[in-house]
Amino acid sequence: MRSWVAAANDADCDFPIQNLPFGVFSAGGEAPRCGIAIGDMIVDLAACEARGLLDAKGTFSQPQLNDFIALGRAAWDEIRAQLTDLLAEDGDESVPLVAMAEATLHLPIRVTEFTDFYASKNHAFNVGALFRGPENALPPQWTHMPIGYNGRASSVVVSGTSIHRPAGQVKGGDGPVWTACRRLDLELEMGAIVGADSAMGRRVSVAEAERMIFGYVLLNDWSARDIQAWEYQPLGPFQSKAFATTISPWIVTQAALEPFRCAGAERDHPLLPYLREERPGLYDLTVGWTMNGQPMGKTNYNVMYYSSAQQLAHHTESGCPMRVGDLLGSGTISGPTRDQTGALLEMTQGGKNPVKVKGEDRTFIEDGDEIGLYAHARGEGYRIGFGPCTGKILPAKE
Secondary structure: OOEOOHHHHOOOOOOOOOOOOEEEEEOOOOOOEEEEEEOOEEEEHHHHHHHOOOOOOOHHHOOOOHHHHOOOHHHHHHHHHHHHHHHEOOOOOOOOEEEHHHOEEEOOOOOOOEEEEOOOHHHHHHHHHHHHOHHHOOOOOOOOOOOEEEOOHHHEEEOOOOEEOOEEEEEEEOEEEEEEOOOEEOOEEEEEEEOOOOOOOOOOOHHHHHHHEEEEEEEEOOEEHHHHHHHOOOOOOOHHHHOOEEEOOOEEEHHHHHHHEEOOOOOOOOOOHHHOOOOOOEEOOEEEEEEOOEEEEEEEHHHOOOOHHHHHHHHOOOOOOOOOOOEEEOOOOOOOOHHHOOOHHHHOOOOOOOEEEOOEEEOOOOOOOEEEEEEEEEOOOOEEEOOOEEEEEEOOOO
8 A cells, every 4th residue: 555645655664654653743842742653754643633634532632642542442443544544645635744854752652650571581591691690591480471570650761862871889899889880781672552451450361461552662671780780689670770761752553563463482381371372462573773873683573482462461460450551561672693682781791792883892881872773574565663762871970
């Protein structure tokens, strides 16, 4: 299918008519509002609603997508179908557009809660081996259930936001010392946006969890490895992860990704019934990251051991309530080889084997470095992309 928005028909454009990801933007000094990306343009959804082209109960004039998402899957599907008709080659060329180059992109949702998981077996083994030795790399429960921790919604920021290097306690030769982080790292992840509430005390099946997911973003779980090594036992990461998480501004919907659905990593053994999937829950997505513009690790999202739907179902196992706008990090996406790793900790084996970045030996992130994440799925004559997910590191504050 082609669009009357010319740039959307480029085979390498992230935002063809088959994608139509949702975000929040502002332009010309006006208030932030909801939009969708098409080619090099943004459809002003608030203006569409004001004109009567769409009906989302007034939610598109809001500075976040939560209210629209809360309308439910039937509304998501209806709006997507209407937008597809409006933007198709024989559609309505009076649809209000804003040039993406002239717009500011904002955090697309009000993040209600943030939980980060640990779902790549390659990453879990590599990091576990560095911290605990290869014989104790994978905890005994890892292949039986998704492992996660509750992060900070307050420090989730949109792509392009600069991040100050964190400071904290690290292990010294004779007890702890206070210092700016010396081993700052990235983590290449996907983030799932929860699109429906569940009641406290109620468990959600994997099939229902899949229907609850509105869409996906890129997610960089910035990590202070030296702070993490000192603090993580017995309750897991805390300040080493709490300082910042970056997500991409465009939410790619499940509907856009449906043609690329596929199975994940091979299982070591059957899961308990509540975690079993009726159909494959992952997607054939090329994912990777760059450092100061240089390509670094590259792999596929389908290396993951657990899907977002399984993670969401497990999150409710105890009766934990979920809410619209909850963000679930997939965990670092790493393949089996060094050039497929999603973190410098793995790529440099804890800093022991530097990598060349722009001709210099590097082990971890330095001040002034910019990290970028990317992901896309390739269809016949088009690709579904996620747009940028970048962050630049500034010096630690005094």
